[in-house]
Amino acid sequence: MGLVAILLLLAVVLAVVIVIQRSMGSKEEAATASGADIVAYLVLAIAMGVAGFALANLASTAFPGETFIFDPAEEVATSLSALVVSVPFLVYFWRRQVRRRVTYPGSAGWTLYLSLAELVFLTAFVISTVSFLDSLIAGDVTSAWTGVIVFGAIVAFHEFAVKDTPPLSDAGELRRVLGSAIGLITTTVGLIGVLTGLFGLGLEAIGGDPRDLGFEPWLAMLVVGAPIWWYRWLRPWDSQPGLPKLTWTVAVATVSLAVSLGAATSIVVMVSQYLVADTPPAGQHFDSLHVALSLFLAGIGVWFVHRRELRTAPTDAYLVYAYAIAAIGLVTAISMAIALTITTFSETLIVGRSGTDVVTFAVVLVAGAATWLVLERRATNKEVADTRVSWPRRLYTLGLGAVLGLIAAGALITTIFVLLRRVLADSQSGSLLEPSTVLVYTGLASFYLLRFYAVERAAAPPADVVAPFHVTIICSHPGMIASRFPSQAKLRVLHHDDAAGAITEEMAAAIVEAVGNRPSYVWVDGDGFRIAPMRMSTNSL
Amino acid sequence: MTTTERRAPGWLLPVALGLVLVALVTIALTRGPVDLDPDTPEGTVQEYLLAISDERWDDAVAVIHDDWRGTCDGFDLQSFAPGDFSAELGSSGGFGGSELREEFGAIGEPGSAEATIPENATRVEVTINHQNDGGFSNTWHENVTFELSFDGDFWWIVGDPWPYFIFSCPGR
Numbered sequence: 001m002g003l004v005a006i007l008l009l010l011a012v013v014l015a016v017v018i019v020i021q022r023s024m025g026s027k028e029e030a031a032t033a034s035g036a037d038i039v040a041y042l043v044l045a046i047a048m049g050v051a052g053f054a055l056a057n058l059a060s061t062a063f064p065g066e067t068f069i070f071d072p073a074e075e076v077a078t079s080l081s082a083l084v085v086s087v088p089f090l091v092y093f094w095r096r097q098v099r100r101r102v103t104y105p106g107s108a109g110w111t112l113y114l115s116l117a118e119l120v121f122l123t124a125f126v127i128s129t130v131s132f133l134d135s136l137i138a139g140d141v142t143s144a145w146t147g148v149i150v151f152g153a154i155v156a157f158h159e160f161a162v163k164d165t166p167p168l169s170d171a172g173e174l175r176r177v178l179g180s181a182i183g184l185i186t187t188t189v190g191l192i193g194v195l196t197g198l199f200g201l202g203l204e205a206i207g208g209d210p211r212d213l214g215f216e217p218w219l220a221m222l223v224v225g226a227p228i229w230w231y232r233w234l235r236p237w238d239s240q241p242g243l244p245k246l247t248w249t250v251a252v253a254t255v256s257l258a259v260s261l262g263a264a265t266s267i268v269v270m271v272s273q274y275l276v277a278d279t280p281p282a283g284q285h286f287d288s289l290h291v292a293l294s295l296f297l298a299g300i301g302v303w304f305v306h307r308r309e310l311r312t313a314p315t316d317a318y319l320v321y322a323y324a325i326a327a328i329g330l331v332t333a334i335s336m337a338i339a340l341t342i343t344t345f346s347e348t349l350i351v352g353r354s355g356t357d358v359v360t361f362a363v364v365l366v367a368g369a370a371t372w373l374v375l376e377r378r379a380t381n382k383e384v385a386d387t388r389v390s391w392p393r394r395l396y397t398l399g400l401g402a403v404l405g406l407i408a409a410g411a412l413i414t415t416i417f418v419l420l421r422r423v424l425a426d427s428q429s430g431s432l433l434e435p436s437t438v439l440v441y442t443g444l445a446s447f448y449l450l451r452f453y454a455v456e457r458a459a460a461p462p463a464d465v466v467a468p469f470h471v472t473i474i475c476s477h478p479g480m481i482a483s484r485f486p487s488q489a490k491l492r493v494l495h496h497d498d499a500a501g502a503i504t505e506e507m508a509a510a511i512v513e514a515v516g517n518r519p520s521y522v523w524v525d526g527d528g529f530r531i532a533p534m535r536m537s538t539n540s541l
Numbered sequence: 542m543t544t545t546e547r548r549a550p551g552w553l554l555p556v557a558l559g560l561v562l563v564a565l566v567t568i569a570l571t572r573g574p575v576d577l578d579p580d581t582p583e584g585t586v587q588e589y590l591l592a593i594s595d596e597r598w599d600d601a602v603a604v605i606h607d608d609w610r611g612t613c614d615g616f617d618l619q620s621f622a623p624g625d626f627s628a629e630l631g632s633s634g635g636f637g638g639s640e641l642r643e644e645f646g647a648i649g650e651p652g653s654a655e656a657t658i659p660e661n662a663t664r665v666e667v668t669i670n671h672q673n674d675g676g677f678s679n680t681w682h683e684n685v686t687f688e689l690s691f692d693g694d695f696w697w698i699v700g701d702p703w704p705y706f707i708f709s710c711p712g713r
Contacts, residue, residue, distance in 0.1 A: 340569065348631055351587065357670075
């Protein structure tokens with residue numbers, strides 16, 4: 001009976017595949033628009049997702065281990081139904097898109113599909129494997145291994161498909177970046193957990209309170225995440241970094257430095273409080289020291305690896321990172337200066353001293369101000385050689401200056417309101433300390449930033465008037481050349497298979513100069529680049 | 542970047558910031574709590590809390606109105622004694638004591654929900670800051686309201702004031 005049912009299901013699947021193939025086969029070669037391609041890849045992604053998770057569910061029902069399955073028959077029925085519907089679409093669209101990739105190798109749909117598959121199936125694989133290893137280390141054997149096999153096979157299947165036909169579009173590296181993100185997050189969380197456990201053991205040994213260490217899940221995350229991160233991030237990349245990789249590098253470098261500086265500041269705060277203010281006994285006061293140490297070490301390690309990448313990246317990527325950290329430092333310093341000033345001059349303290357608060361505010365203020373000064377000056381020095389003020393600096397001076405200016409304006413309104421109310425209604429009403437403190441610090445910072453913006457804008461050479469023009473670039477990888485052309489350029493990129501045809505940073509600058517804001521074709525290969533003028537009627541612009 | 546004349550000497554800003562910081566920290570660490578007029582409701586509350594902070598239990602109980610204190614004494618308060626704490630006028634979300642004083646002035650006005658409170662009674666809101674572990678979250682806050690009644694030229698604490706020990710006194 002079971003065999004008949006399976007044969008019946010296979011017959012249904014086959015019939016659906018044939019029906020889809022016949023209905024779409026005649027139109028297949030005519031559909032060349034990338035929009036149609038993206039829709040096809042989205043259907044493929046949905047079919048792959050439904051089939052993958054149905055298969056995983058079926059496998060875990062078949063091999064439940066020690067897990068309790070509430071209603072196996074219902075689980076099997078649900079999984080088989082999903083497979084019957086999804087597999088025909090999966091088989092048809094996979095085969096269709098394999099053929100189309102030969103004709104259209106630069107399809108954005110393929111990149112989008114691979115990114116979705118990476119996000120969903122690599123995450124599922126990581127969760128299954130961590131759960132499996134966690135149970136294994138703890139001595140339990142559960143059904144989690146079925147997820148490892150199924151999702152691992154799907155990830156491996158896509159890996160081979162990528163080796164066969166790698167994505168060639170501008171965002172082709174998006175899949176690797178997503179995989180790196182999954183690996184890095186898993187590795188870092190696991191590393192922080194393991195380090196926290198180890199430092200907790202150390203604190204316990206020297207007289208701290210006993211802690212529930214629970215190493216297993218963190219160790220499992222570290223063991224699973226690290227190889228994935230290595231494979232996706234640390235192996236050599238095929239070409240110059242594009243926008244996805246640069247964005248991720250800048251984001252991780254910024255966040256990891258902020259976390260490690262925050263953790264280091266927290267440690268200094270603890271020690272300073274212990275030395276200066278009245279605190280509980282050391283065992284209690286330093287109770288969170290092991291967590292801060294772990295965050296610092298993990299953060300500084302992640303920062304080191306990603307900061308190294310920025311050395312070879314375009315200058316703008318480094319400047320985004322430097323000004324982001326400078327902005328975080330400045331905002332932190334302003335917040336702490338406001339808190340410290342209010343604490344110092346407040347007339348509301350009636351009992352005790354606010355020693356621990358004062359120490360905290362002062363230490364964090366120093367850390368924030370030092371970070372701001374160092375990073376802002378490094379970024380400024382990096383820009384000195386350039387002839388124009390970079391867009392990250394304009395965003396930093398104008399954007400942050402405007403936000404701080406708005407806060408100062410709000411504080412000014414509150415200050416005037418309190419003053420007027422005192423004059424018109426009650427001379428004792430309201431407090432001026434808080435709004436005036438906010439006004440002074442945010443106003444000064446806003447003035448500092450906006451003054452730089454105004455001076456730099458006035459000193460900038462007048463912008464050339466450029467008419468809109470078209471540029472078609474034929475290469476294997478465009479890199480970041482789009483960001484180097486003026487906004488009037490309408491860029492079109494066509495890909496070819498010659499791996500030597502990638503555009504480097506230096507080449508991008510040379511191409512932009514050679515094009516000289518004229519409509520052009522640009523061919524890039526192993527011999528460098530060649531430019532031909534583009535003849536076009538004036539109304540085509 | 543084309544600007545070359547846009548910076549003051551590099552040391553000026555860090556030095557100025559450092560001087561401001563040292564001044565603020567010095568003032569903050571050497572400055573004690575404010576001295577409130579003992580004839581005001583806030584003054585009574587300060588007296589009560591200072592006595593608890595200094596472990597002068599009988600002095601603390603002495604500012605509680607006889608009608609509420611009953612048989613309670615310093616020993617009853619001591620058994621509920623909190624650890625190290627500091628106290629500020631106002632709730633932790635408010636702007637401070639002066640805001641609260643104005644709020645108390647409104648109590649009893651026509652249409653007010655609190656109109657049942659007599660003119661010789663008032664409330665004082667206080668934020669109690671308790672010491673905790675190290676790191677950034679080194680204190681936790683507790684918003685406390687003291688009720689006071691004016692009787693015989695003195696604002697007495699009435700009700701069961703923080704740390705809420707009167708309910709447990711023998712004979713109540």
